């Protein structure tokens with residue numbers, strides 16, 4: 001792919017030089033536009049040239065692009081358990097595949113993965129590409145991307161979707177680099193531009209103040225990571241005709257850069273707000289760490305977990321593992337109770353897809369009320385203890 005100047009049509013007006021942020025084009029001694037080594041092929045000069053003297057030659061790329069078809073989901077698993085984000089992505093992937101009228105693929109890399117293959121068959125994939133070897137039992141970047149590259153080169157999917165988990169972020173970045181293609185991290189929405197056949201990858205940008213939609217027009221596959229809980233969990237649809245292609249491994253144990261000595265469970269896992277059906281969350285309105293005890297009490301009565309805004313976390317009132325929002329966890333519980341949280345866009349980014357949102361805030365103008373299903377305008381120090389009292393009362397009556 002290259003930026004081409006049609007010399008006979010260039011008027012030497014210099015507009016292309018003004019719009020290029022990279023110094024990727026200059027005027028030569030004859031007063032004609034000339035491409036420099038800084039050009040990143042962003043195409044801004046092409047769009048701005050009034051004489052139509054610039055174009056990006058992409059014929060080879062086009063041909064190559066057309067040989068890619070299908071949507072592939074990377075199945076993340078640890079300790080023989082598939083991460084729920086992979087099922088969410090199979091659901092979204094199926095919708096995209098149907099729109100494009102292409103197959104849905106799943107890619108499973110690991111060791112002794114038969115039960116994982118059987119589980120994935122419940123999520124409507126047309127073909128599962130699986131590779132199994134003892135050295136692939138625990139995730140490590142190098143052997144996993146070697147296997148993924150091999151699968152992608154065979155299946156040639158036009159879209160690859162990966163969970164934006166710690167593992168997924170590591171894997172996706174390394175794989176996109178190896179495949180020399182683009183990657184949009186942390187997408188919150190995916191859709192298709194049917195006319196151009198492009199994946200529209202939307203994610204928050206500039207501190208969450210704008211939503212940016214990013215495309216990958218020139219390279220294939222188009223790769224995106226999506227946070228857990230952003231996409232809904234699909235219904236199970238068992239596909240008896242789902243084809244499983246067992247690949248021979250192309251990596252070897254020599255590709256393991258690290259030796260796993262022991263596995264120590266992360267204490268953060270204990271909080272697990274991402275999996276909770278009910279979350280009681282506290283913000284700056286909680287006034288101090290000691291007051292979170294009433295949120296823990298309410299959460300326990302409801303069988304839920306405790307979340308927090310960044311303001312509460314930054315104040316040191318509660319550990320980061322509880323943080324909900326753009327730089328914390330994305331959650332999608334059945335019930336989210338926001339106590340003393342104003343509803344900043346960065347907080348909403350992590351919880352606005354909750355099924356039912358209850359907001360308790362003394363300020364009737366607080367933005368959280370705009371997305372709340374139930375709003376309680378009042379002092380949380382009166383409302384929360386009253387909720388606890390009434391729940392206890394009902395529980396004791398029922399027992």
Ligand SMILES: Cc1cc2nc3c(=O)[nH]c(=O)nc-3n(C[C@H](O)[C@H](O)[C@H](O)COP(=O)(O)OP(=O)(O)OC[C@H]3O[C@@H](n4cnc5c(N)ncnc54)[C@H](O)[C@@H]3O)c2cc1C
Nearest residue numbers: 283284285309310311325326327328340341342347362380
């Ligand atoms: C790049 C970036 C990333 C960010 N990521 C996150 C993120 O992941 N998560 C996140 O939460 N924030 C995030 N933020 C911060 C975010 O912008 C807000 O500052 C933060 O969410 C505010 O937290 P809060 O609602 O608890 O506090 P405030 O905005 O101060 O709101 C406190 C609320 O409590 C109410 N209140 C006070 N006393 C009482 C009472 N007695 N009873 C009832 N209500 C009361 C007030 O009326 C007020 O509405 C991010 C910011 C940036 C720039």
